[in-house]
Amino acid sequence: MTEIPLQQHVAPSGEPMTVRDLAACPPPESWHDWVEYDAKAWPRKVEKHYEIIPTICFNCEAACGLMAYVDKETGRVKKFEGNPFHPGSRGRNCAKGPATINQVNDPERILYPLKRAGKRGEGKWERTTWDEVLETFASKIRAAIVEGRLNEIMYHVGRPGHDGYMERVLGAWGVDGHNSHTNVCSSSARFGYQIWCGADRPSPDYANARFILLISSHLETGHYFNPQAQRIIEGKMKGAKLAVMDPRLSNTASMADYWLPTWPGSEAAVLLAMARILLVEKLYNREYMRRWVNWQEYMAAEHPGEAQTFDRFIELLIALYAEYTPAFAAQESGLEEEIIVDIARQIGHAGTAFAAHTWRAACAGNLGGWQVARALWFLSVLTGSIGTPGGTAPNSWNKFVPAPFLKPKPSEVWSELLFPPEYPLANYEMSILLPYFLKEGRGKLAVYFTRAYNPVWTNPDGTS
């Protein structure tokens, strides 16, 4: 670090001033004893000594890196800052990251385990110990397992963040008791992706994209999920064009080259019109399609009387989507025809560097919303931009998840509280119905524990 003494300047304390280069972050070798002057003591120079401990923000699933500044005198966390050594967030966080300090110091934070002291709903609680908590729940879990009441144990999670650890635990108990909030969140989008490629979420390479298309309440709206937001802007700074299909002017939409405020529910029509343009104008990736799309099976099953050639397949595909003209999509969505055509052509020219993403609102808020994800992935298939630099990968392709050394065998029971037979195509647990099922007496629970999920807030009518 260069130091430039400025003898002509004098600090309010009377000492000569010294100017240093601005440091982005304390270097790791100083984390065990980082010294800053106490701002409140100004103009006196009072040293504060901190231990800096790298940690993670859990205010959303992005899990950005944070550095906790622990006051060595009191042992208390004084502040959080972004950790530039974290490969995802690279030191940049949304406002919720450093605001983690508010949770640490929240006067309403529950610091101890509590148990109900009065009648249910009376609001009376008393402090208990972790030993009592573990004893109470472990014995109930054990009794349910030993007595064969395996469906009476349920773990209900909102943000897992543990890459399948609890599924293994429940599997080891032989219990079918994993519940999520996904059915009122992203399951429709996941379903659309899953039936295309077997992975249920996309992982776009925005930083290297030439064209980026984002749809509705996506994780990339720009008010959180900062690692994604950074890379969208990085791609833009390298020349990528950005289109955001969203009735709301989100933070990301406000930075976009094209804001497409479609009528909710019309997104798939616009995407299919774009797909048709790619096909008609021969902007699709012929080689990719010929090699990776199961067109032979399609032709044999749907058009056995036709010439079984790739060219005939493309002609029939164009005929299949004939009604999705730009005029039709414009009428459905409220967008201008020219914009739909212009964006489709840019997607075609971006080719394998077309990055795309959809998640909640358009998929979750409309009947058949899973078709939005399906139609969007269709554009990725047509451009051959799957798993390419600047394209979109199935999430399991570019993420390292160490395989556990032992996996329990699948449980032999089936909980109809989670997957009721009248919804055979449910993609995730029907968590929204759980309170009704319990009320109807369709099943009962001996142990129900939640994590990063608030059933009182979300069920039965919530959408988070």
Ligand code: SF4
């Ligand atoms: S994007 Fe914001 S809320 Fe999400 S992990 Fe990063 S800092 Fe936390």
